[in-house]
Amino acid sequence: MNMKNTLLATALGAGLAMIAAPASAADTQRYLVNLAPGSDAAAVTAVLQSHGVDVVRSFEDANGATLAVNVDMANLPDLVALRAQLPQVTGYGIDVARRTMAIPTPIEDVVVDGETVPWGIQAVDSLGVPYGGGRKVCIIDTGYDLGHPDLQTTRVDGEDEGAGPWDNSDGGGLHYHGTHVAGTIAALGDNGQGVIGVVPGGDLDLHIVRLFDSGGGFVYASDLAGAMEDCAAAGSNVISMSLGGDYSSRLEERVAERLNKKGVLLVAASGNGGSIGGLEPKGDYATFSYPASYDAVMSVAAYDNNLEKAYFSQYTSQVEIAGPGVDVLSTVLNGAYGTASGTSMATPHVSGVAALVWSNHKECSNHQIRNALRESAYDLEAPGYDYYSGWGLVQAQAAMDYLAVNPCKGKKTGAGNH
Ligand SMILES: [Ca+2]
Ligand SMILES: [Ca+2]
Known part of the structure; x- marks a missing residue:
């Protein structure tokens, strides 16, 4: 995990599992954003996209939604502002690799x-x-x-x-x-x-x-x-x-x-x-x-x-x-x-x-x-x-x-x- 990843992980929230998937192409890193049950995933997606975060997919079930997002580490969003706009978010995680x-x-x-x-x-x-x-x-x-x-x-x-x-x-x-x-x-x-x-x-x-x-x-x-x-x-x-x-x-x-x-x-x-x-x-x-x-x-x-x-x-x-x-x-x-x-x-x-x-x-x-x-x-x-x-x-x-x-x-x- 490079310095920017560490910075993002620290900023996004406590309790984040520090199991990093290998860095993918260039400086993009995949994260998971967990939402409370009943949250409007589309609205959260719009906020994330407005901050330059690429929302890859939304998963939804009775326990709430999870958004898979790609973050360009060379162009990190304003995390403090982002967090304040997303009260529906219950936590973040780093994604893991499959081969x-x-x-x-x-x-x-x-x-x-x-x-x-x-x-x-x-x-x-x-x-x-x-x-x-x-x-x-x-x-x-x-x-x-x-x-x-x-x-x-x-x-x-x-x-x-x-x-x-x-x-x-x-x-x-x-x-x-x-x-x-x-x-x-x-x-x-x-x-x-x-x-x-x-x-x-x-x-x-x-x-x-x-x-x-x-x-x-x-x-x-x-x-x-x-x-x-x-x-x-x-x-x-x-x-x-x-x-x-x-x-x-x-x-x-x-x-x-x-x-x-x-x-x-x-x-x-x-x-x-x-x-x-x-x-x-x-x-x-x-x-x-x-x-x-x-x-x-x-x-x-x-x-x-x-x-x-x-x-x-x-x-x-x-x-x-x-x-x-x-x-x-x-x-x-x-x-x-x-x-x-x-x-x-x-x-x-x-x-x-x-x-x-x-x-x-x-x-x-x-x-x-x-x-x-x-x-x-x-x-x-x-x-x-x-x-x-x-x-x-x-x-x-x-x-x-x-x-x-x-x-x-x-x-x-x-x-x-x-
Ligand atoms: Ca044959
Ligand atoms: Ca046996």
Whole structure:
């Protein structure tokens, strides 16, 4: 935090969490402005804008509104005057960073002869489960290589969240990450080429939110919270987030809780930091990553093709389920294929299986699908729940079998992770 940031933080109010996100472009810093319930967010926005503050987004729920604002540190507003004009403001905070969750090794192009079923697709046992239609998966990532011969070009739309066009129409600079995630969920099957995804018929609805630019940089938690809202507004049933960061965000958690209550299933990477220290009691010394570690979100661990935990996969009391996340073959840029590792790669296996199973049981709530995935997971590590794999490796056919015996109708289950 530079001197100007410190000055602003001090001026804006006491009790400010001193967790700084890395400085973004130039001298702009993101802050969160919390308003009392019932406040007129538009009026506060007008005052802030009149002082040269860029109001990026307004979040509103029963607890009041939060404004995400960019402040140009080279042109600080008159903070004393600003504060006097904003009695509705109950507090301020600094926003925190979110990044994609692949292991940062160079992606290696793999020449695929004919069509290959990646090991992870076999491991989650999805090939025998037909897609029942009517589900939409939102992928918050680096975009989607629209026109890749092994990815659908229909039933996919998206939006630019300031990082560039969602469809890679800005050329080859787009990071491979989002396209790799999309291929695991929905690469086309039976087309004689490339790979095959969890839902391979080209008939899954996809909504792509390009949140990250081509440079592998970070976004703010408020950007991610906004992206989640946009996924829900587009009618998404599942939100797949191969991303995260070390610090929790109350704003982000509130948005996740609200969407979870509205019926959206949220899935995120457990993180690639391994874990430090002991795990007793209840993971107090473990490294949590967010948004995966909110109760409203399924946290996904990464396992390899021997069903051993990836060395990087974070293990905590919030890990809920595991997916294939080492040497995962999928689609990459420019019509190519490549292998990548990370809890980023494990996450879309779970998102895809959730959509696949749910499409056959649309009478189920998001909580009930989540519960079915947990109950039917292939148990790994110590018997029952464990901090490494959660309830175990996600299993599509077993989840179908579970729901055949345990129908959703009239049954209520909780939304916690275990
Ligand atoms: Ca294919
Ligand atoms: Ca276990």
